[in-house]
Structures are given as C-alpha cells and as structure tokens.
Amino acid sequence: MKLVGMLDSPYVRRVVISLKAMDLSFExxxxxxxxxxxxxxxxxxxxxxxxxxxxxxxxxxxxxxILEYLDRKCDQSLSLSPENIMDFTRSQYLIGIALTLCDKAVQLFMEYNRRPPEKFYQEWADRIDEQLQAGLELLDHHVIVNDAGYVIAERVMQADITIAVAIKYIEKKLPDLYKNNVSNKLKTFSTKMEALPFFQKCMF
Ligand SMILES: N[C@@H](CCC(=O)N[C@@H](CS)C(=O)NCC(=O)O)C(=O)O
Structure with a gap:
C-alpha cells in the first residue's frame, strides 16, 4: 500500500497516524x-x-x-471505529465537527495565503470564521475525556485522532484563532494526543 500526501494536511495526517495505530505497513x-x-x-x-x-x-x-477501507483491512482488535452504536454515533458526531474544522481552517488559510490580495473575499472569510468559532465551541462542549485520557474508549480511536489533528492544524496555520478561540481543555487534549508515539512519528 502507498499513501501519498504531506503531513501538513490534516486529512493526510489523520490517515498516516491511523495506519500506524492500526499497525498496517505502508509506503x-x-x-x-x-x-x-x-x-x-x-x-x-x-x-x-x-x-x-x-x-x-x-x-x-x-x-x-480511505479510513473506512483501512478499518476493514486491519486486525479488528485495532479498529479505530467503535462497534457499539451509541459510541459509534458519538464518535461520528465528534469526527463531523473536527472534519468541519479542518475544512474551514484549510479554506481560511487558503483565503489569506493563496488568493491574490485584490481578490480577497471578505464575506466568505467572515462566514468561515464564524463556522470555525461555532465548531470550536461545540467541540469544547462535547469533548469529555475519560480516565484513560480519550473521548470514546480506553484507547485511541478515530475521534481522538481527528480532533487532535484538527487542533494541531489550527495551531500551526491559524495561530491567532488558536490563541483566542481554542479552549484550554482542547489545548490540553491536543498536547496529550500529540505526545503519543503514533503522533510523534507523524509530526506536522
Ligand atoms: N475531504 C477530503 C479533503 C482533502 C483535501 O481537501 N486535501 C487538500 C490538501 S489539505 C487538497 O487535496 N487540496 C488540493 C485540492 O483540493 O485541489 C479528505 O478528507 O480527504
């Protein structure tokens, strides 16, 4: 298997970290x-x-x-998706928010850094900013870390990975938003996830 893409993409990073967590070999x-x-x-x-x-x-x-495919391919004891329907629903809910944060953070970064300044689309940027703030508030409210340090199970699952990857992308690419709108709870969660070996092998 070959995975193509850079680790400064939150989407690539969630897949690479997951491949390692699933113990699948890849180039x-x-x-x-x-x-x-x-x-x-x-x-x-x-x-x-x-x-x-x-x-x-x-x-x-x-x-x-890609992650759905990998989840079927890996040893089922290492699946990153919960079997229990309640846990699965909660996991999909958190991943949905985190992926929206990734989408909007990438769009805002592009708006500021790729679009020619004379074509800057202020209304669009304002809308994205509002979406980012709403997503961060929702995540802050709904991220409840268990005694093991994770949001779904006693081990790292896809929701943990995607939330952490989204926060790291915001920290690196939108530092003002990170400083002003990411709660201490989410910052602490991100720091703990980033210290895990799977994350350390896939630095942003
Ligand atoms: N929903 C996609 C988003 C992937 C995505 O937008 N990747 C960016 C890199 S961060 C990309 O390929 N950008 C180039 C383009 O969209 O043309 C996913 O989850 O993989």
Whole structure:
C-alpha cells in the first residue's frame, strides 16, 4: 500500500497516524498538491491528497473513505471505529465537527495565503470564521475525556485522532484563532494526543 500526501494536511495526517495505530505497513510518498503537482497528477489525476494506492493498485481518495477501507483491512482488535452504536454515533458526531474544522481552517488559510490580495473575499472569510468559532465551541462542549485520557474508549480511536489533528492544524496555520478561540481543555487534549508515539512519528 502507498499513501501519498504531506503531513501538513490534516486529512493526510489523520490517515498516516491511523495506519500506524492500526499497525498496517505502508509506503509514504510525501508529495505536495501544489509544489509537486506533476508527480502528484501521475499518481492521482484528481490532484488531491490523501491518495491511497492499494496493493491491487486501486486509487482511493478522501480520508474518510480511505479510513473506512483501512478499518476493514486491519486486525479488528485495532479498529479505530467503535462497534457499539451509541459510541459509534458519538464518535461520528465528534469526527463531523473536527472534519468541519479542518475544512474551514484549510479554506481560511487558503483565503489569506493563496488568493491574490485584490481578490480577497471578505464575506466568505467572515462566514468561515464564524463556522470555525461555532465548531470550536461545540467541540469544547462535547469533548469529555475519560480516565484513560480519550473521548470514546480506553484507547485511541478515530475521534481522538481527528480532533487532535484538527487542533494541531489550527495551531500551526491559524495561530491567532488558536490563541483566542481554542479552549484550554482542547489545548490540553491536543498536547496529550500529540505526545503519543503514533503522533510523534507523524509530526506536522
Ligand atoms: N475531504 C477530503 C479533503 C482533502 C483535501 O481537501 N486535501 C487538500 C490538501 S489539505 C487538497 O487535496 N487540496 C488540493 C485540492 O483540493 O485541489 C479528505 O478528507 O480527504
């Protein structure tokens, strides 16, 4: 299996950390969707990251679809998705918020850093900012860490990974938002997750 994409993408990072947590072997090709475009196109004509090339040479895109595939492939004792329907629903709820934070944080970063200044779209940026603040408030309210230090089970699961990856992306790419709008509870959770070996091997 080969995973293509850079670790400064929250979507790539959630997949790489998950591959390690699932103890699946893979090759990681760190290509940028911007700086390595031609090489990226050769692997993935859709020009998106992450891209997973399976052992059967099938191209999978979108981190959530890739993770669904990996979850079926790994030893079921290492699955990152809870079996119990109540836990699964809570997990999907938290992942949904965290992925929205990733989407909106990436969009806002692009708005400030990729769009020519004369084409800056203020109303769009304001809307994204509101969505980010709402997402951070929801996450702060609904992240309840158990005695083991995780949000769903006694071990790391996909919800933990995706929340932590979203917060790290915001910390790195939108430092003012991190400073002013990420609660101490979420900052502490992020720091604890980032100290785990799976995360340490996949530094942003
Ligand atoms: N929903 C997708 C989002 C992936 C995504 O937007 N990746 C960015 C890199 S952070 C990308 O490929 N950008 C290039 C583009 O959209 O053309 C996922 O979960 O994989």
């Amino acid at each position: 990681h090709e760190q290509l940028s969707v911007f700086n390595d475009l031609e090489k990226m196109k050769a692997v993935n004509p859709l020009m998106k990251a992450p891209a997973l090339i399976t052992d059967e040479e099938i191209l999978l895109v979108d981190s959530t679809l």
